[in-house]
Amino acid sequence: MAAKSVSRLVRAAVAVGASIVMMASVAACGPSASAPSDAKGDEGKSAGTSQSARSLDAIKKSGKLKVAVFSDKAPFGYVDKDGKYQGYDVVLAERLAKDLGVEPEYTSVDPAARVDVLSSNKVDVTLANFTVTDERARKVDFAKPYMKVFLGVVSPESAPIQNVEDxxxxxxxxxxxxxxxxxxxxxxPKVKLQKYDQYADAYSALQDHRGDALSTDNTEVLAWAKANKGFTVGITKLGDEATIAPAVQKGNKALLDYINEEIAKLGKENFFHKDYEKTLAPVYGEAANPDDIVIEGGVG
Structure with a gap:
C-alpha cells in the first residue's frame, strides 16, 4: 500500500460523515464460539480436539454451510439492529453458500477461536477477517486471498500515538x-499489552481510557475512528503488508478447492470490488482507493 494511498484512507476516515454505527456490544443471532480459558489463541496451540471436516456432499445434504464470522467488527462482520449478520466477509459467505446450493449458518467467533472452531469441526469455513500467517497456516488451510492489510494504531486525539516509539x-x-x-x-517488548477476548470489549477499554491506544488491522481502526469522535489513527501502516483469506480445516481439500475456484470465478465478475462498494465504500468514502484493500480473484 503506497503512502499516498494510505493518506487517502486517512482523509476518508476523517472527512466522510458517520455512515455506519460501529456496534460496541451486540447480541449475535447465531451460535457463539469463544476461546477456552486455557487456550493460547490461534497464534498458539489450538485448544480444540481435531475432528474430521464435513465433506462437500455432507454440506450439500445438510443444506447449510457453517461459517465463522465476527459479530462486532463492522464493516467486515457485525450484527445489525435487526439481528442480521452484515459486512464485507458476510457478503462473501452468502455467495459461497448460494453457489453451493445451500444457506449460510453463522457462528459468531472471537479472534482467538478462529482456528479452534475449524479443528473442532464447529464450522466448515472461517471468514472472520483472518490474516494469513505462517503460524496459522500450519494449523489451517488458507484459500486464495481477497483483501490486503497492515496493522494500524488508533488513539485519543488529545494524546495521539503517531509512531511506534510513542x-x-x-x-x-x-x-x-x-x-x-x-x-x-x-x-x-517494552509496550505493555492489555488483552481482551472480544473486539467490542477492547474498544470499550479504549473509550474508557483504560489504555493509551489500540492496535489491529489498519482497515478496521480507520473505520472505527471515523465512527467515533475524539479518536484518530496516528499510525496507518505498521509491519509488513499481509493478506486476508478464508480458512478451512487442515486437509479439507475438497472444500478448499471449491472456495479457490469460486474466488477465481468471482474475480471475473469484479465481485470483491462490488462487495467493497456495498459494505466498505460507505465507511471510507470516495477518497479511498479500493485497490489498496481489495484483492480480486485471489491475485493481489
Missing amino acids: LEGKTLIIAKGTTAEPFFEKNY
Missing part, C-alpha cells in the same frame, strides 16, 4: 489471537 512504557489494547499480539510481543 508506545514505549504505555499500555496498548489488543484483541487476543490477532496479528497485533505476536507483532508487538516480538518486536516491541
Whole structure:
C-alpha cells in the first residue's frame, strides 16, 4: 500500500460523515464460539480436539454451510439492529453458500477461536477477517486471498500515538489471537499489552481510557475512528503488508478447492470490488482507493 494511498484512507476516515454505527456490544443471532480459558489463541496451540471436516456432499445434504464470522467488527462482520449478520466477509459467505446450493449458518467467533472452531469441526469455513500467517497456516488451510492489510494504531486525539516509539512504557489494547499480539510481543517488548477476548470489549477499554491506544488491522481502526469522535489513527501502516483469506480445516481439500475456484470465478465478475462498494465504500468514502484493500480473484 503506497503512502499516498494510505493518506487517502486517512482523509476518508476523517472527512466522510458517520455512515455506519460501529456496534460496541451486540447480541449475535447465531451460535457463539469463544476461546477456552486455557487456550493460547490461534497464534498458539489450538485448544480444540481435531475432528474430521464435513465433506462437500455432507454440506450439500445438510443444506447449510457453517461459517465463522465476527459479530462486532463492522464493516467486515457485525450484527445489525435487526439481528442480521452484515459486512464485507458476510457478503462473501452468502455467495459461497448460494453457489453451493445451500444457506449460510453463522457462528459468531472471537479472534482467538478462529482456528479452534475449524479443528473442532464447529464450522466448515472461517471468514472472520483472518490474516494469513505462517503460524496459522500450519494449523489451517488458507484459500486464495481477497483483501490486503497492515496493522494500524488508533488513539485519543488529545494524546495521539503517531509512531511506534510513542508506545514505549504505555499500555496498548489488543484483541487476543490477532496479528497485533505476536507483532508487538516480538518486536516491541517494552509496550505493555492489555488483552481482551472480544473486539467490542477492547474498544470499550479504549473509550474508557483504560489504555493509551489500540492496535489491529489498519482497515478496521480507520473505520472505527471515523465512527467515533475524539479518536484518530496516528499510525496507518505498521509491519509488513499481509493478506486476508478464508480458512478451512487442515486437509479439507475438497472444500478448499471449491472456495479457490469460486474466488477465481468471482474475480471475473469484479465481485470483491462490488462487495467493497456495498459494505466498505460507505465507511471510507470516495477518497479511498479500493485497490489498496481489495484483492480480486485471489491475485493481489
